[in-house]
Amino acid sequence: xxxxxxxxxxxxxxxxxxxxxxxxxxxxxxxxxxxxxxxxxxxxxxxxxxxxxxxxxxxxxxxxxxxxxxxxxxxxxxxxxxxxxxxxxxxxxxxxxxxxxxxxxxxxxxxxxxxxxxxxxxxxxxxxxxxxxxxxxxxxxxxxxxxxxxxxxxxxxxxxxxxxxxxxxxxxxxxxxxxxxxxxxxxxxxxxxxxxxxxxxxxxxxxxxxxxxxxxxxxxxxxxxxxxxxxxxxxxxxxxxxxxxxxxxxxxxxxxxxxxxxxxxx
Amino acid sequence: xxxxxxxxxxxxxxxxxxxxxxxxxxxxxxxxxxxxxxxxxxxxxxxxxxxxxxxxxxxxxxxxxxxxxxxxxxxxxxxxxxxxxxxxxxxxxxxxxxxxxxxxxxxxxxxxxxxxxxxxxxxxxxxxxxxxxxxxxxxxxxxxxxxxxxxxxxxxxxxxxxxxxxxxxxxxxxxxxxxxxxxxxxxxxxxxxxxxxxxxxxxxxxxxxxxxxxxxxxxxxxxxxxxxxxxxxxxxxxxxxxxxxxxxxxxxxxxxxxxxxxxxxxxxxxxxxxxxxxxxxxxxxxxxxxxxxxxxxxxxxxxxxxxxxxxxxxxxxxxxxxxxxxxxxxxxxxxxxxxxxxxxxxxxxxxxxxxxxxxxxxxxxxxxxxxxxxxxxxxxxxxxxxxxxxxxxxxxxxx
Ligand SMILES: Cc1cc2nc3c(=O)[nH]c(=O)nc-3n(C[C@H](O)[C@H](O)[C@H](O)COP(=O)(O)OP(=O)(O)OC[C@H]3O[C@@H](n4cnc5c(N)ncnc54)[C@H](O)[C@@H]3O)c2cc1C
Numbered sequence: 001x002x003x004x005x006x007x008x009x010x011x012x013x014x015x016x017x018x019x020x021x022x023x024x025x026x027x028x029x030x031x032x033x034x035x036x037x038x039x040x041x042x043x044x045x046x047x048x049x050x051x052x053x054x055x056x057x058x059x060x061x062x063x064x065x066x067x068x069x070x071x072x073x074x075x076x077x078x079x080x081x082x083x084x085x086x087x088x089x090x091x092x093x094x095x096x097x098x099x100x101x102x103x104x105x106x107x108x109x110x111x112x113x114x115x116x117x118x119x120x121x122x123x124x125x126x127x128x129x130x131x132x133x134x135x136x137x138x139x140x141x142x143x144x145x146x147x148x149x150x151x152x153x154x155x156x157x158x159x160x161x162x163x164x165x166x167x168x169x170x171x172x173x174x175x176x177x178x179x180x181x182x183x184x185x186x187x188x189x190x191x192x193x194x195x196x197x198x199x200x201x202x203x204x205x206x207x208x209x210x211x212x213x214x215x216x217x218x219x220x221x222x223x224x225x226x227x228x229x230x231x232x233x234x235x236x237x238x239x240x241x242x243x244x245x246x247x248x249x250x251x252x253x254x255x256x257x258x259x260x261x262x263x264x265x266x
Numbered sequence: 267x268x269x270x271x272x273x274x275x276x277x278x279x280x281x282x283x284x285x286x287x288x289x290x291x292x293x294x295x296x297x298x299x300x301x302x303x304x305x306x307x308x309x310x311x312x313x314x315x316x317x318x319x320x321x322x323x324x325x326x327x328x329x330x331x332x333x334x335x336x337x338x339x340x341x342x343x344x345x346x347x348x349x350x351x352x353x354x355x356x357x358x359x360x361x362x363x364x365x366x367x368x369x370x371x372x373x374x375x376x377x378x379x380x381x382x383x384x385x386x387x388x389x390x391x392x393x394x395x396x397x398x399x400x401x402x403x404x405x406x407x408x409x410x411x412x413x414x415x416x417x418x419x420x421x422x423x424x425x426x427x428x429x430x431x432x433x434x435x436x437x438x439x440x441x442x443x444x445x446x447x448x449x450x451x452x453x454x455x456x457x458x459x460x461x462x463x464x465x466x467x468x469x470x471x472x473x474x475x476x477x478x479x480x481x482x483x484x485x486x487x488x489x490x491x492x493x494x495x496x497x498x499x500x501x502x503x504x505x506x507x508x509x510x511x512x513x514x515x516x517x518x519x520x521x522x523x524x525x526x527x528x529x530x531x532x533x534x535x536x537x538x539x540x541x542x543x544x545x546x547x548x549x550x551x552x553x554x555x556x557x558x559x560x561x562x563x564x565x566x567x568x569x570x571x572x573x574x575x576x577x578x579x580x581x582x583x584x585x586x587x588x589x590x591x592x593x594x595x596x597x598x599x600x601x602x603x604x605x606x607x608x609x610x611x612x613x614x615x616x617x618x619x620x621x622x623x624x625x626x627x628x629x630x631x632x633x634x635x636x637x638x639x640x641x642x643x644x645x646x647x648x649x650x651x652x653x654x655x656x657x658x659x660x661x662x663x664x665x
Contacts (some may be wrong), residue, residue, distance in 0.1 A: 078276070192284050194314035195277045195338045196327035202273065 001057045001177075004108055005045045005121045006138070007076050009069035010035040010128040022223060023230035024094045025128060027066050034075040037123035039190035044153055044183045045121050046080045046191070052155070058082045060111060064092060064103045070206070077201035078193035084206035085111060091211055094223025101137035103221060106214040108142060118158075122182040124149055132182075139180035147175045151186040268581050270337070277338055281345040284313055285353075293350035296486035297634050300478065302432050303486065307356060311387015315342045315357055320369060324381035331587040336521065340528035340583045347532025348539075351638035352486035354529045355645075359428040359487075360384070362522040362646075364391030367439050367463065371506030371514050376465065383436055392430030394440040394492055395515055398423060402651050404441070405512055409494065411442035411464050417498045418444075418464055420473070424492040431475025431490035437467045438475075438492060441511045461511040465503040472497035483638035520596050521586060522646045523603035527579040530606035530642050533635055534575055537610075537617035538568040540632055544621055555620070564616045571613055575606035597659040604652035607642035614639040 011017050011030045018026040034042075042061065049057040061076030063069045064087040073084035087107050092099070108117055120142070125132035139146035150162035150173075158177040163170055165186065193201075211218060219225060245255045260266045270278070288309055296303055310316065318339045320326025329335030339361060347354030365384050368376055368391070383389035400406035409422025420442055424430075430438050444462040448455050466473050475490040506514045542565060545556030555561045582598040590598075614636040618625030625632045643649045657664045 192280050192313050193276075194280075194327065195273075195318055195335075195342075196314060196329065198273045198277050198280070199327075199329065199333055 001052070001055055001118045002112070002115045003045045003048065003057060003059045003119045003121060004111055004117050005038070005041050005059060005061050005076060005081065006104055006134075007038040007042065007061050007063050007072045008035045008123075008126045008128075009033070009063060009065045009072035010126055013127060019233045022094065023233045024223065028068060032068055032071060034072040035123060035127045036190075037125055037127055037185060038072070039075075039079070039123070040183050040185055040187050041121045041123045042076045042079050042081060043190040044150075044181075044187055045119075047188070048119075048153070048155060049080075058115075060085060062104065062107055062111070063087070064100060064107070066093070073206055074201055075193065077204045077206070078197045079191055080193075080197060081204075083204055085209065086206060087209045087211075087214065089211040089218075091218035091222045094226060095221045096226035096228050097131055097133050097137060098227060099221035099225055101134050101141060103211070103214065103216060104134065105138050105141035106216050107209060108138070110209065110214055116178070118177045119160075120144070120178075120180045122180070124182055124184045135180055135182040142180065145175050145179045146182075147173055147179050148182040150181060150183045153181070153183065153187065268577060268584070270341075270580065271334060274334055274337055274341060278341045278345055281313070281315070281342045282348070284309075285345050285349045289346060289353050290349040293352070293486070294628075294631065294634065296350075296352065298485075298628075300480075300485045302356075302488045303353075304432070304434055306353065307360075307390065307434065308387050310346075310353070310357060311385075315339075315346075316360055316365065316387045317385040318342065319361065320365060320381065320385045324369075324377060325385040331589055334584075334587050336524075336586045337580065337583040340525055340579065343525055344528040344532040344535070344579075347529040348536045350486065351529065351533060351635065352484050354532055355484055355487045356390070356429065358522070358525045358529055359392070360387075360390045362518070362525050363393035363439075364429060366518050366521065367393060367505060367514065368465075370518060371463070373502070375502070376505065380437060380465070389434050389436035390429040390432060390488075391436055392427045392438040392492075393515075394424035394427045394430065394438050396424060396426050398425055402648060404515065405459070405461070407441050407443060407459070407461055407512075409440060409442040411444050411462065413444070413501060414498075416501050418501060418503060420464060420466060420494040420497040420499065422494050424494075426479070427475075427490055427492055429488050430492055431478060432488040435468045435475070435488070437465050438473075439463055439465050439505055440492075440494070441515060444508060444511075447509070460509040462508045463505040463511040463514060464499060465505050466494070466497060466499055467503075470497050470499055481641075483634070483641060519646065520599040523599040523652070524579060524582045524586065526642060526646050527575065527582070527599075527602040527606035530603075530610035530639075531572070531575050531579050533610040533639055533642070534568065534572045534606075534613040536631070536635055537613040538565070538572055540630075540635075541565055541568060541617045541620040548622075561620060564620060568613055568616055571609040575602075575609045578602040578605050593659070597656065600647075600652045600655040600659070603647065604649055604656065607639075608649060610642050611639045 009032045011032050015031045020026050045059045059081040060083050061073045061081040062085045063072045070086050073086050122135040136146050149164050151165050152163040154161045161174045245252055317326030319335045322328035343354050343358050395404050411418045411420045441461050441463055443459045445460040446457045447460050449458045472495045474493045479489045546554050548555045579602045582602040585595045585598055617632050618636045621632050624630050654664050
């Protein structure tokens with residue numbers, strides 16, 4: 001079985017985030033890491049390989065992003081993925097979800113041209129843009145069923161069953177491979193890479209593709225082709241001192257309720 | 267310039283993440299309850315921390331010196347020690363005193379029996395050398411082991427033994443007199459005790475790990491006095507060569523010194539991090555205390571201590587990984603241990619001072635580090651013993 005896990009390199013949320021002059025996220029000048037939510041996807045792919053140890057299963061980590069994004073692939077390899085694919089091209093910068101999903105889908109097709117891809121795994125969203133729509137778009141482009149937001153994943157043969165926890169009910173969904181799957185942060189803690197894994201990752205193969213390798217025109221992606229544009233980005237304002245209600249005559253509760261009502265909390 | 271490899275830095279980050287998520291939030295509670303957290307030890311095992319320097323056949327990572335296996339162990343100890351010195355020493359002792367003697371001197375059968383669980387973190391082992399009357403002078407061991415048919419009968423007492431009485435302790439290795447030999451000294455014939463090392467499995471009748479110590483620090487680390495009253499173990503539990511027990515012990519000691527130095531580096535780093543944050547927050551006389559030279563200079567001292575201790579420690583570790591000549595490594599190990607541990611004690615004194623009255627309160631971790639640091643200058647060879655070794659390394663005939 002051939003599994004592709006899509007992993008995104010995102011700015012470290014604990015570091016200061018910056019924007020480029022065109023209001024896109026600065027991905028080169030800040031510390032980055034493998035999006036935490038994608039670690040769950042890697043974990044599920046690895047668990048599937050471990051649970052079905054009698055089968056030949058290969059896990060490929062795929063990322064689209066600038067040079068530094070290779071670190072996301074490295075982390076997935078350190079955790080245990082078998083090989084990596086890094087798509088990088090200056091023309092991709094500033095792509096929206098549609099552009100990104102096009103590049104991912106083409107890369108998955110290219111990986112599949114060597115060995116059929118049975119399962120594509122995504123995290124539920126990226127920790128920087130938080131769109132959560134790329135899995136669905138890639139599924140559509142590949143013409144595969146999308147089975148999204150799984151909290152529990154079971155598989156046997158070519159059958160996959162997942163649980164999706166909603167606000168009011170839990171759905172159980174069955175599907176037949178090949179599919180596109182996305183998993184939530186409830187699917188099971190991701191493993192830490194061991195030192196052995198870190199050393200082993202050095203020797204694992206990583207392929208680099210450019211847009212022309214994938215047969216994608218530069219004009220189809222990037223900021224120019226994007227359907228949305230960021231007009232303005234403002235840093236979150238610093239926290240201001242709150243309002244203190246002093247209760248001297250028993251009117252405190254009323255004042256508090258009025259305040260909450262004025263902010264539409266109650 | 268001395269630099270760690272990219273892989274080592276990545277591994278450091280991994281252990282730091284683990285320590286921050288799995289250890290730091292609970293360290294104060296474990297300390298208060300004197301609780302040895304078996305589940306966390308198991309998780310450390312899953313991360314492969316106990317097996318960094320063990321071969322793959324026993325579940326280890328199979329790393330060689332060229333991979334920097336020992337350096338990676340030091341990094342793990344440092345990063346655990348940065349949030350909790352108790353977990354740092356638990357790892358250090360489990361590998362250095364528990365796994366290494368068996369790995370270095372054990373028969374294939376002994377290794378196959380004991381190592382898989384120890385390497386996985388499902389079990390820990392202790393090394394019992396120190397006795398009520400034998401510490402720095404470890405050769406003064408009084409514990410005896412007598413061969414009775416196919417069994418060793420062990421009688422005696424050990425004290426201050428780490429990882430020796432936890433619910434997952436699988437064995438302790440003890441040094442014991444197994445006889446004596448006549449040797450010539452200054453023209454006269456003297457009887458010299460023959461010291462050997464024997465594996466005593468937990469649960470052996472006659473072997474008791476007494477009630478855990480009430481210690482100044484390292485509360486979450488498991489330390490017990492041990493008593494042996496006619497404890498019988500099979501003859502094949504002899505570890506390594508008969509009569510070489512003391513020499514074997516000395517041979518594994520140098521690694522442990524560097525590992526303790528790494529634990530001290532973690533302590534100094536914690537002191538710097540905590541003090542730096544506090545110095546920026548705490549206001550006196552209309553500004554943060556970090557603006558006062560009296561405080562700022564102390565932080566400068568912490569940073570200086572940290573750099574020096576780190577360099578000494580990791581260059582010694584690199585020597586070990588590179589297979590440096592024994593005498594040179596011994597000297598480097600003793601120097602690293604001496605400097606890093608004494609710096610750690612100074613660093614905790616500085617950090618508590620920066621915190622003022624809060625530094626004396628258990629609600630801040632600084633107080634815990636203050637209590638934990640002192641033993642670094644004592645365990646695995648006191649500062650005096652390190653100075654003695656360093657002086658001898660200089661060629662001085664120190665007794
Ligand atoms: C928490 C903890 C955990 C420990 N874990 C273990 C363990 O797992 N296994 C184990 O075997 N031991 C363990 N030890 C014991 C530790 O290694 C000894 O305490 C240490 O070696 C010192 O021995 P001692 O306590 O007998 O002190 P002593 O040897 O009695 O020393 C007393 C003082 O005299 C000084 N001194 C002694 N000889 C000389 C000399 N020749 N020149 C100059 N000064 C000298 C010492 O430096 C010290 O200051 C542990 C100790 C502690 C506190």
